[in-house]
Amino acid sequence: MAIVNPKHLLDQAERLLRPSGQGTKAIIRQADRRRAISSAYYAVFHFTLAAVADQFVGKSERNNNRYTLAYRSIDHSKLECLCKVASREKIDSKSKYAEFFPDGAFEQSVREFASLLIELKEKRNAADYDPSHWVSVQDARNAIKSASSAIENFERAPSVQKMIFLTLLVFPPR
Amino acid sequence: MLESLKLQELARTIVLNRLPSVELESVQTEGFTSSEGEDALRITLVLTPETVEAITGDDALKLLLEINDSLRREGDERFAIVEYTTADDVPVDED
Numbered sequence: 001m002a003i004v005n006p007k008h009l010l011d012q013a014e015r016l017l018r019p020s021g022q023g024t025k026a027i028i029r030q031a032d033r034r035r036a037i038s039s040a041y042y043a044v045f046h047f048t049l050a051a052v053a054d055q056f057v058g059k060s061e062r063n064n065n066r067y068t069l070a071y072r073s074i075d076h077s078k079l080e081c082l083c084k085v086a087s088r089e090k091i092d093s094k095s096k097y098a099e100f101f102p103d104g105a106f107e108q109s110v111r112e113f114a115s116l117l118i119e120l121k122e123k124r125n126a127a128d129y130d131p132s133h134w135v136s137v138q139d140a141r142n143a144i145k146s147a148s149s150a151i152e153n154f155e156r157a158p159s160v161q162k163m164i165f166l167t168l169l170v171f172p173p174r
Numbered sequence: 175m176l177e178s179l180k181l182q183e184l185a186r187t188i189v190l191n192r193l194p195s196v197e198l199e200s201v202q203t204e205g206f207t208s209s210e211g212e213d214a215l216r217i218t219l220v221l222t223p224e225t226v227e228a229i230t231g232d233d234a235l236k237l238l239l240e241i242n243d244s245l246r247r248e249g250d251e252r253f254a255i256v257e258y259t260t261a262d263d264v265p266v267d268e269d
Contacts, residue, residue: 029268080210084253089243112235119238119255125209136259138226142234149231 003050003062003071006151009043013144017137033135034127040143041124044117047151048169049074055166074169080121082169083114096173102164109153110161116150175213176250178203184248185217185256188240193233197222199261208253215254217241223260234258 013036019026053062053070061067085097090105092098105111120143126133154162176184182201189198199220208214221229238256245254 027266027268077210087239087242089246108239112239115238115242116235118253122208122214122253122255123257134265136257136263138221138258138260138263142229142231142258145229145231146234146238147231149235153232153235 004042004046006043006047006050006147009039009046010144010148013037013039013043013140017140017144028137030135033137033140036140037120037127037135037143038124040140040147041120044113044120044147044150045076045079047154048079048117051154051162052166052170055163056170070170076121078172079169080118082165082172083117086114086165086168087111087118097168100164100168100173102161106165107157107161109157110165113150113154113157114165116146120147175205175252176245176248180248181215181217181250184244185219185241188237188244189219192237192240193229195228196225205252213252215245215250215252216257217254218257218259220259220261223262226258226260229258 016032016036016039017028019028020032021027049071052074053067057064057067057070082097085091085095086106088105088111091101093104098104106114123139123143127135181203185201185203186198189196189201199222202218202220204216204218206214206216234256238254241254241256245252
């Protein structure tokens with residue numbers, strides 16, 4: 001199966017942050033810092049796509065083309081749209097999402113996961129497309145650490161919370 | 175929207191409470207337009223090189239959430255992204 005392993009994207013991001021050159025001339029180039037940020041975002045993004053396809057088609061069906069359909073059904077904007085609501089401390093009772101939210105909001109680990117996705121999407125956008133944006137080494141390192149923690153914490157979140165998040169992602173209320 | 179000084183004070187208070195082992199040199203804030211065309215906020219934390227590695231992924235996640243929760247409680251609906259840097263990491267000629 002050719003599915004992207006999120007951990008491998010984070011390993012790749014860490015490799016990119018090793019200095020190039022020798023001695024006092026050793027630096028971590030902007031190109032590498034930017035690619036590290038992008039890999040950190042894509043680690044969380046691909047983790048989410050796999051979670052969706054595992055949930056609605058099944059992990060044992062990863063070689064089935066229905067799995068690919070489910071995996072490809074989520075785009076960046078659709079994910080960000082849910083994350084903006086899911087990251088909130090308390091959802092507006094008038095929101096179309098309100099009736100589906102557990103106790104008016106998700107628990108901390110899901111809210112952190114949603115917040116990080118929004119943040120990394122913005123950072124990736126700047127890293128990939130904004131020539132005036134300067135990326136610090138520490139920000140790239142923290143992006144990798146945060147992405148790793150967010151994935152681990154989401155995996156440990158209560159099943160019902162994960163199920164609601166993934167369901168709202170695939171079947172958003174109208 | 176909160177003004178810059180108030181934003182810096184809010185971010186500084188949260189960082190100092192949540193990450194007592196890091197030394198914060200300064201906080202910078204700037205508004206920007208997000209990739210979705212919405213008003214957003216960039217908060218840059220300048221930390222000392224000696225303490226910056228103490229921040230874990232969990233620390234950064236909790237800080238991000240707490241800053242955004244606090245902004246909303248203050249009536250500022252902009253999403254804030256948090257960036258980290260150190261004073262010794264500056265742009266250099268890469269040619």
